Amino acid sequence: MSNAPENTKSTLEVLRGSVEALLTVAGQKQNELADGIGLPKYAVSRRQSGRSPWSFDEADAIARHFGITTLTLLAGPEAACETYASNRESTVTQLIAVRKEAPATAETPTTTAAPVSTASPEPQSSEPAPAPVDDVTQLSAPAPCVLCQLPATTALEGFPQHVSADECAAAASAARPQESPPGPHRNQETETHREPVPTREQNESQRSLPSRNRRPARPRQERSDTKNAGVAFLRRNIDNALEQHSGDLEAAQRYLVRKAIPHAMELLDLTRRGGRYDVVAFPFLPDILMKPTKGKPDQIWEARPKWSRSWDSLPTGTHTVDELDINGAYLSALKTHLPLGELTHSEGPIDTIKLRRSGFHLVTPGEWRHEHLPNPLGARDEDGPLWIGEPTLRQLNRAASEKYGRLCAPPEIHESWTSGSTEHLLEYARAALAEVRAEAIANDDAVALEYVKAMYSKLVSTMGDSNFNRDLHRPDWVHIIRSAAFSNLWEKAFKADAAGLHVVGLRDTDGLHLIGDWRAARGAQGRLLFPEGRGLSELKLKNQRIITIGSEA
Structure with a gap:
């Protein structure tokens, strides 16, 4: 299979695609990868979502984690997965089949990585596959996602949230009014009638209550609620450190000071959920x-x-x-x-x-x-x-x-x-x-x-x-x-x-x-x-x- 499509992507995009595909074939979650390469759990999610870049040293660590070379990892999802499977004297198809047949299939998330070529093509599921995320719980009733405000049936660390950007996109697509498929009774006049851009008055008249009901109201971001979530996060970190070090105050303090930077970034992420502003983490600098x-x-x-x-x-x-x-x-x-x-x-x-x-x-x-x-x-x-x-x-x-x-x-x-x-x-x-x-x-x-x-x-x-x-x-x-x-x-x-x-x-x-x-x-x-x-x-x-x-x- 030609690798031409990969040539149009940046190195970081190819790396992210390889990581997603390898996680799928290996049946691993992002927290397992984080533990394997020595990063905080949240850091892998940030790098895979594009909010921060992978470094060269981290790419080397990912390659070692999956038992392949860095050049193979950067060659794209297909080469990385085939090498990973070959090292285990298997094929990509066989490894994926093992994951599907495992009893914990429902608990094993799949990813949206680029398709990997196999010896015998299998039908692909049309449902969006959630990204592997830790601390995901099922909600008894759908609640607005803190990212896209559309109904979500899962929660991440207690917050209703889709576990991947693809699920947010799928929910948004489902919320849009569906157009009738083309058929023998749909003529050219009908299509041309839908093309003109509606006027402002028409837009105002279309804002009816049923239309609003399709999209749940955005949960109000109260300062006290967001601040209290951050306070609870800090208290939990302090209590966990004291418990880990059996009440040794000096040891717990040294541990917390070492963790200050990753904990600060987690606190920023936690207190920025549902924020109105899209922050650029790596902007162009004059x-x-x-x-x-x-x-x-x-x-x-x-x-x-x-x-x-x-x-x-x-x-x-x-x-x-x-x-x-x-x-x-x-x-x-x-x-x-x-x-x-x-x-x-x-x-x-x-x-x-x-x-x-x-x-x-x-x-x-x-x-x-x-x-x-x-x-x-x-x-x-x-x-x-x-x-x-x-x-x-x-x-x-x-x-x-x-x-x-x-x-x-x-x-x-x-x-x-x-x-x-x-x-x-x-x-x-x-x-x-x-x-x-x-x-x-x-x-x-x-x-x-x-x-x-x-x-x-x-x-x-x-x-x-x-x-x-x-x-x-x-x-x-x-x-x-x-x-x-x-x-x-x-x-x-x-x-x-x-x-x-x-x-x-x-x-x-x-x-x-x-x-x-x-x-x-x-x-x-x-x-x-x-x-x-x-x-x-x-x-x-x-x-x-x-x-x-x-x-x-």
Whole structure:
């Protein structure tokens, strides 16, 4: 049989087809393959669905798992399956027949892999074959699938869901009104009558109640429900770790920290079910996000604060400097405007707030002349245009507004790379982590606290360009989340200055150094400006030092 059709496919498409076909012939599920090649169970599903790519090392591991060579695996489903069967002194037809005759035939899922040539062709079933998925249960009554919202009779990890994209497609096809087949009583006039596109008024009139009943209403995505599913997932992981390690807190904590990255990706998947946005996990990246060499950064300026106030601008005398720590700075920064898809280029000014876009901008910032406040751009030695992220741009525009006292001129935007954005992309995952963190603090649970900290910190550090996370490649998100954390710190410095406190320094992401009674400071509405504690909206005292300004003589 000719392999010409495979030549039109990419290497990844051929690899995915070979994997699906081999799973069918071998009678294996995706979780068995995951265990065999050392990947988390969810990772195989993501790679087979196209949400993340297979790596070369993983292709080698798949070939070893099935006992064939990597070149045979990449040659296509037919060559891979025939080699697999030949190594077992059998044929593909015989292996498939064994699967069909096995008592557990009803429990053995088949796949939608490319057809494999056999010695004696067998009739193919017209029913869509579900992809092998773990933790699938049968529902007593059909319920709306969380992916396509059409009736599903199976549930995955407790959520009504079709177990494969093909089942979703089959359900959608079944839900459409069926056209009558052509016959002797169907003439040309009937066909030409159906061709014109219906007008808007006709479409409105066709929206009748029976038509809506064919497609069940989409289940409402409540924030509390989605967040609670994430909270339950985190609690279950902590309980399982403690049980596996017989209550050894240190061993359980080490295990959970090692699992922080895959668990964080599972949490994102769980809290994104039924989401309105189709996230691009591996988008095209402009040159400004490309590193020129491995050890050098890209062109984005994150505005990391590293600022100390000149002592000449402080009042004379002896002062106590309180070094305050911002709690969960990166966790709070997950709530920021993140681009969803690929970044597109534009010239000149752009109103990203009105257009609901986010990205990066080449700007010439206004001059900063304030010794009592740090520059929102951070410690920058060079003048001239620079590329900044969305949080930094919005911070500069706020500083230039009347509300902030017009501290500087608004930045001049020369060009931009932006995409449609939302502030709620990671919100459910952030809310779940925040709740478990609060519980851990209340219960003095060091295991849960370190687990949550490792999850959000490692998620941010590896979602860009890391060998430890192959399921997400969004360096644009990393820059924007970090810039949001730095912007949040600058906001606290501005509020402290407006309340009459002296801002002495900013350090990295979470260090705010003040002179004055910050515990009693209140904002414009009379509320405490900086509540003390370990909560995300609170500050804690990390250190104190004494400084003397001027001569006492």
